[in-house]
């Protein structure tokens with residue numbers, strides 16, 4: 374049984390694999406809502422297996438899945454006892470396409486299952502899954518896998534996830550579901566996931582998890598309410614101080630001296646509108662302090678969603694040497710987080726931490742030959758014959774232009790797929806002998822981590838974060854629900 378109240382604190386979904394099952398599990402144990410990231414989870418799943426699956430958690434989760442043949446096939450294909458050889462690259466997967474019966478869809482479904490099953494193992498606290506609307510191809514498969522593991526909440530941002538409530542309804546009954554993918558220049562294509570393709574008929578219907586879109590403006594909350602009546606159980610209102618992708622400013626584009634987008638009065642949230650919707654909402658982005666939580670509650674929010682503080686705690690999925698490098702830099706002095714309007718191939722602003730050895734350094738960026746072999750952020754376009762194709766503004770410029778893209782859209786674009794995999798400790802080995810360099814994203818409030826390291830402590834845990842935010846009191850972590858009957 375799941376706790377029948379909404380938590381005060383949500384640990385934000387942080388892709389790729391920063392919010393992994395260990396972090397979500399630790400946050401749940403501390404009394405918050407632990408959230409796993411489902412972004413890139415098919416690649417994460419097979420890379421963990423190729424790295425030897427230390428202690429066997431992934432294989433235990435696979436063995437518990439409703440799809441034993443698939444689990445066996447995945448283990449046989451990807452598991453390496455003791456990990457890969459010293460110069461062995463990770464196996465590459467075929468690129469995602471809109472075709473539903475692909476091996477990728479099966480891996481994405483299993484990835485969603487494994488992550489949520491492990492995060493939920495051994496306790497009855499709720500666990501959420503977070504996905505990016507802007508990377509739509511795997512999303513239905515990941516959600517069906519997560520639902521098969523009993524996920525309690527679905528949270529999705531970076532876009533307008535209008536089709537998701539209906540898809541959740543359908544997949545709860547094991548029916549085929551579809552999403553509309555956007556085609557550059559206009560038009561749509563269907564992304565379909567049919568549980569029947571797994572070849573396993575699960576008898577009992579799945580629980581339909583509550584859905585919380587992550588939005589940057591109250592107008593989007595109104596839109597979601599209007600267009601998906603009854604489909605949305607609450608909201609995460611994310612300010613532009615959040616890590617990862619943010620919504621671009623409304624209106625004409627203005628930048629400051631550092632080239633960062635400037636947000637103005639039109640981007641301010643009308644909290645009265647949020648309150649009037651009568652649904653629980655959380656505020657995210659620079660609210661990871663005791664004052665932040667108090668301020669959010671005073672605005673009528675149920676609580677806060679916090680990312681940055683959790684991204685650097687011991688249970689985070691961030692590669693440990695990188696995490697320690699950041700915390701050492703934070704202890705030494707200021708660390709710059711830049712809102713980069715160009716880094717993400719999606720065109721959304723993306724926050725980048727300036728850190729030695731990462732793609733934030735112009736020399737490291739320039740030394741990396743462009744390649745696109747993961748492809749989560751590719752955009753759909755139609756070629757001259759009218760066929761549906763995909764391209765990424767961070768792929769080799771010539772290839773992008775040959776696919777009808779504009780050369781100017783490739784400038785300063787980062788390969789977030791490979792960079793973020795590297796940040797989570799899954800860097801691909803390169804033919805040249807090196808590995809893909811990492812890229813680090815963070816909220817503006819990165820220096821708040823100092824509050825967790827007082828007294829010379831070099832590190833802190835997820836429990837420390839929850840305690841810090843709730844001023845050491847155990848009780849108020851779970852708030853009284855404002856919407857009876859609509860709980861996770």
Ligand SMILES: Cc1cc2nc3c(=O)[nH]c(=O)nc-3n(C[C@H](O)[C@H](O)[C@H](O)COP(=O)(O)O)c2cc1C
Nearest residue numbers: 385386387388615616617657658659679680681816
């Ligand atoms: C490292 C990192 C990665 C993130 N990745 C995602 C993501 O994949 N999807 C998402 O909806 N939000 C993402 N976020 C935003 C967080 O979920 C959260 O809403 C935000 O960071 C809250 O603000 P704070 O960092 O000031 O606490 C990310 C944040 C960080 C720090």
